[in-house]
Amino acid sequence: MSEMRFAERMSRLGTESAFVVLARARQLEAEGREMIHLEIGEPDFSTPDNIIEAAVQALHAGATHYTPASGIREVREATARHVTRQTGSPTSPEQIVLVPGSKNILHFLLLALVEPGDEVLVPDPGYPIYSSLVSFVGAKPVSVPIREANQFRLDVEELRSLVTERTRVLVVNSPANPTGGVLTREDCEAIATLAQERDLFVLSDEIYSRIVYDGAHVSLYGIDGMAERCVLMDGLSKTWAMCGWRLGFGAMPVELAQRMDTLMINTSSCAAAFTQLAAIEAFESPESDAAVAAMVAEFSARRDLIVDGLNGIPGIRCHKPSATFYVFPNVEGTGWDERDLQRGLIEEAGVAALSGTAFGSWGRGYLRFSYANSQANLRKAVDRVAAFLATAHAQAVKPSR
Ligand SMILES: Cc1ncc(COP(=O)(O)O)c(C=O)c1O
Structure with a gap:
């Protein structure tokens, strides 16, 4: 059989290295090695029982059919109320x-807004899917550097200098994966002003907006004037520990929502009916709010544990993020290249983490740890990293930068 020929666009598609590292970690486990998983961005908690129960009841009540492409009306209504409450921006079900x-x-x-050759501003380091999808549609991802020196917030003046005649869309992620960085109200207002001045459309990925420990989340979508030039991107995966349920949502201008409805008809048809109906329980039940509060409190204790632990290791400096379940420690002081250190930790120390450069070139010198794991395992992981860096063996194999 002749070799299969793939379309050129496939060469432009990236990946999430978390899944690649997870596969390697699982392979090592299958060989009998013990592994602490700090690579994947998924809460380790179970979905709250009341939400599971709502889905089971929905299934028994017949939620086994196609739904309207953009979602069941009453779920869109509940989502619109949720978005209005969370962002302060009055949002209708049609959005x-x-x-x-x-x-x-x-x-x-x-697909709806960007032409081949257009530029899209993406955070770097940032969630790798942003630049992957931008390249896939034939546009050019332009890195917006996110620096530790600026508490992992983008610098709005630098952002302004990166806007060109071809810039069409700006992707903003606060609270951010992989750094845990959070934008201030002033940052959001300055970004909104820039978007208006330069006629940019903004995608505001606020999927970590409920996993915040210090202060309140500021929604860029909620800033005055943004609703008409912004899509809010959010979902149930992180807040309610529902990654496997596959339900995300967007809030956007009605004309764009209509285009996305057509794109849904042409791709997935609709999100799963019972999953949608369970979202009402997630958004509106006090029991779900209590479950989220308990998960966030536990994440907060884990954050303190891992930040303090990592800061106690010579050569590592770890900024204390005020949101998400990620830390992004600087490892330059260890003398290790972050990719080699990631490999060394998984292969020799039984700790799966990601290199900062998996999130863009500005992630050089950093690692990302997801602390969606038990406090006992986090303690063990910190000890293993410290021991790995301290051993003569590690020194002997330490590659030069
Ligand atoms: C910043 C960010 N946005 C979006 C997602 C996607 O989440 P989902 O596809 O489960 O809704 C993730 C998942 O890791 C993420 O980190």
Whole structure:
């Protein structure tokens, strides 16, 4: 058989290295090695019982059919109320599109608005799917550097200098993966002013907006004047520990929601009916709010544990993030290249983490740890990293930068 020929666009598609590292970690486990998983961005908690129960009841009540492409009316209504409460921006059900995973919102936005050759500003380091999808649709991802020296907030003046005649869309992620960085109200207002001045459309990925420890989340979508030039991208995966349920949503201008409806008809048809109906329970039940508060409190204790632990290791400097379940320690002081250190930790120390450069070139010198794991395992992981760096063996194999 002749070799299969793939379309050129496939060469432009990236990946999430978390899945690649997870596969390697699982392979090592299958060989009998013990592994602490700090690579994957998924809460380790179970979905709250009341939400599971709502889905089971929905299934028994017949939620086994196609739904309207953008979602069941009453779920879009509940989502619109949720978005209005969370962002302060009055949002109607006609502005809501439900999708099987929030990445679809970005993909659909790019398909709907961006021409080949257009530029899209993306955070670097940032969630790798942003630049992957931008390249996939034939546009050019332009890195917006996110620096530790600026508490992992983008610098709005630098952002302004990166806007060109070809810039069409700006992707903003606060609270941010992989750094845990959070934008201030002043940052959001300055970004909104820039977007208006330069006629940019903004994708505001706020999927970590409920996993915040210090202060309140500021929604860029909620800033005055933004609703008409912004898509809010969010989903149930992180807040309610529902990654496997596959439900994301977007809030956006009605004309764009109509285009996304057509894109849904042409791709997934709709998100799963019972998953959609369970979202009402997630958004509106006090029991769900209590479950979220308990998960966030536990994440907060884990954050303190891992930040303090990492800062106690010679050569590592770890900024204390005020949101998400990620830390992004600087490892330059260890003398290790971050990719070699990631490999060394997984292969020799039984700790799966990601290199900062998996999130863009500005991630050089950093690692990302997800602390969605038990406090006992986090303690063990910190000890293993410290021991790995301290051993003569590690020194002997330490590659030069
Ligand atoms: C910043 C960010 N946005 C979006 C997503 C996608 O989440 P989902 O596809 O589960 O809605 C993730 C998942 O890791 C993420 O980190």
